[in-house]
Amino acid sequence: GESVGLHLPTLSVQEGDNSIINCAYSNSASDYFIWYKQESGKGPQFIIDIRSNMDKRQGQRVTVLLNKTVKHLSLQIAATQPGDSAVYFCAENWTGGGNKLTFGTGTQLKVEL
Amino acid sequence: NAGVMQNPRHLVRRRGQEARLRCSPMKGHSHVYWYRQLPEEGLKFMVYLQKENIIDESGMPKERFSAEFPKEGPSILRIQQVVRGDSAAYFCASSPSGRAIYEQYFGPGTRLTVT
Numbered sequence: 001g002e003s004v005g006l007h008l009p010t011l012s013v014q015e016g017d018n019s020i021i022n023c024a025y026s027n028s029a030s031d032y033f034i035w036y037k038q039e040s041g042k043g044p045q046f047i048i049d050i051r052s053n054m055d056k057r058q059g060q061r062v063t064v065l066l067n068k069t070v071k072h073l074s075l076q077i078a079a080t081q082p083g084d085s086a087v088y089f090c091a092e093n094w095t096g097g098g099n100k101l102t103f104g105t106g107t108q109l110k111v112e113l
Numbered sequence: 114n115a116g117v118m119q120n121p122r123h124l125v126r127r128r129g130q131e132a133r134l135r136c137s138p139m140k141g142h143s144h145v146y147w148y149r150q151l152p153e154e155g156l157k158f159m160v161y162l163q164k165e166n167i168i169d170e171s172g173m174p175k176e177r178f179s180a181e182f183p184k185e186g187p188s189i190l191r192i193q194q195v196v197r198g199d200s201a202a203y204f205c206a207s208s209p210s211g212r213a214i215y216e217q218y219f220g221p222g223t224r225l226t227v228t
Contacts, residue, residue, distance in 0.1 A: 009153075036219075043117070043204050043219030044156065089155050098169050099146070099208075101217065103155030 138207030
């Protein structure tokens, strides 16, 4: 399944399928990006990050893709599991802007059994 | 090693009262960040503090809100004369230094409800 971020804030996928969560970031000067997972009632949890000098980075079951030309970021989750159900946020940082993170609106991922 | 701790987890205040939110950073962390999250929105940066110093408060409302991180004790986010629009989840993050953005570890948040 695939989301388009702000236009489709909820993504439902079957267990075992791959998920793609999209994010359009705002600042062309941003040079660092993070994906966070937030479960209900909890704080954001770091998943994976990528710097602007890269266009792809892989972790365990997750891959982040960065397209600076169109200011687009995506998170791919392989073999989605029920424990992946959460809200996913992209966050961006601009080195010249200090240490604050700018978060996107988020996408709710629901994994159906 | 305990993570970032926030208390209270839930806080109910009537309009006009004061709200005090506490954040104890992870052991060894001397940098604290406060973010606010409105329902079904992303987190919005409020303030970044080091021990006894406010580094960046560009996200703090000009009135009624203040933050401190004393030499000893937790960081405090204080909201005076709360209004219904202050109802939100307030998250604190801490990091060991100011250089590594990815090392911002978030606490569980304080959910403020203003009645």
